[in-house]
Amino acid sequence: MADNFEPLIVTFCCNWCSYAGADNAGVGRRQMPPNFRIIRTMCSARIDPEFILRALSKGADGVMVLGCHPADCHYIGGNYRARRRIALIRLVLEQYGFDPKRLLLQWVSASEGEKFQKTVVDFVDTIKALGPTPIKSKKQKDMLTNAVAIKEE
């Protein structure tokens, strides 16, 4: 893929740990690639698998879900639920043909600005290695619009 590929990454952060962790990274002036867009949710369990599928269907190159560490959830067990859902939705994504690495689940606490930075840097590198999302490819668009069949007709 061209070297100038800049991935677009949708990041879901839980309000109590990871969003504060992202703040911490900002306050600490940590250098991060600007490819990610944060969406704050109250808990990682708020992230319906539909959100992830919607992000991917709209052309996101990768999706990060960040939550509190196990046993640290503000709502006691939300992150366990998130973990189970992500495990299942990853099976579905894999069957859809996506590389499962396009979806990342990571635990970032409020004090871990450094870990937030590392997670973002690593994930952007992963996605850059994978290339742009196949959803946006011309072949996929042709397939969806049945371009070949309609032309033939």
Next chain:
Amino acid sequence: MGFFDRFKKKNKAQAAEPAKAEEAPKAAAAAPAPAKAAVANAGQPTTKTGFNPYPAADLGELLPPAPAGGKIKIAIYWTAACGGCDVSILDTNERVLTIAQFADIVMWPVAVDGKEKDIEALDDGAITVSLINGAIRNSENEHMAKLLRKKSVLVVAYGTCAMFGGTPSLANLVPGGASEILDYVYTKTPTSANFQKDYHADKPVVPQTEIQVPEGTLTLPVVYDTVKALDQVIDVDYYIPGCPPQQESISHLLKAVVDFVYNGVALPPKGAEIGVTEKCLCDECPRKKEYARITKIYEPYQVNVDPEKCLMDQGILCLGPATVGGCNARCTKAGQPCRGCYGPTQLVQEHGASALTAIASLFPVLDDDPTCDEQQIIEIMKTIKDPLGYFYAYTVGKSLIQRTVVEEKA
């Protein structure tokens, strides 16, 4: 109380509901002919998805004889369908005979001798209702859907395939699309492979979409790469889910049409989903839930299904929590898990994702085993060989991703 008794009681309770709906302001025009103005007055969808609930009900009595201004026209067409929806229309029992008293069936490929050219000869809007069942699989399906749309006042997506793409849309999960499927069917399956090897060893014989013969050019429809739901191709007025739809749904639609034709009663708002409830299937299901956690998934044939307990508690994956109600939980009452043919509830687009969320909460969480990690869940889920096909069995066509993707750097 036996199985059928329970069913009857439920019907009675629901029959009371539509009476309220009929109190809607009566349109002034009582013309038997399709009145476009009255359709326009029918109102706009009120929900985000454009689906409005319209509770299921039985007609209760036979339909009256022909309207004063002459019979209306009805067309029933199948696109990519199995024919079950056509048969389900006959589930209306003796009322199907009275349909002929107030309507001419101008097209119904399985039962009536109406041809495409007959439809083309009609004026635009001459058909009052077109019931189209089946997904859009090839160019002929699309052509007929568009033709019927042009000639009809109301188009109803009848059945799950027309509404969500249904089982035919599972073909969207083949990465290579139509060419891969045709290649497999005509050269790879054991029977056709043998045939091709024996008779056409040099070049396999596969159907062409066009061929020149002395009399002219013969054509076949072109198979599409992506199977579509009906409303992805044409504008659809009403939706009736079900595989096949329950007879209450079709009766209800007929009643709405008859009321409109005879009495000028306003039609339900455009985009209404007929024959569904507001809540999910679990609301109708008589089984008892105990919130058990499961560590192993079973198919119904592997266990002795307890007739009282929730199927999920017994380790059988049921799509009831993610599926809209309206079918009276027929499958779960008979000990079979819900496969989700009625589609998602109103504000959900992703049926499978919704089912996944419900199923994820079945695994030991929190109080039992907080350490149940991703790997363990995947181990449990491995019992299902085809998760996408299980959770999206009927709704791939209307899902967000819609078809498989191919990573460039595989």
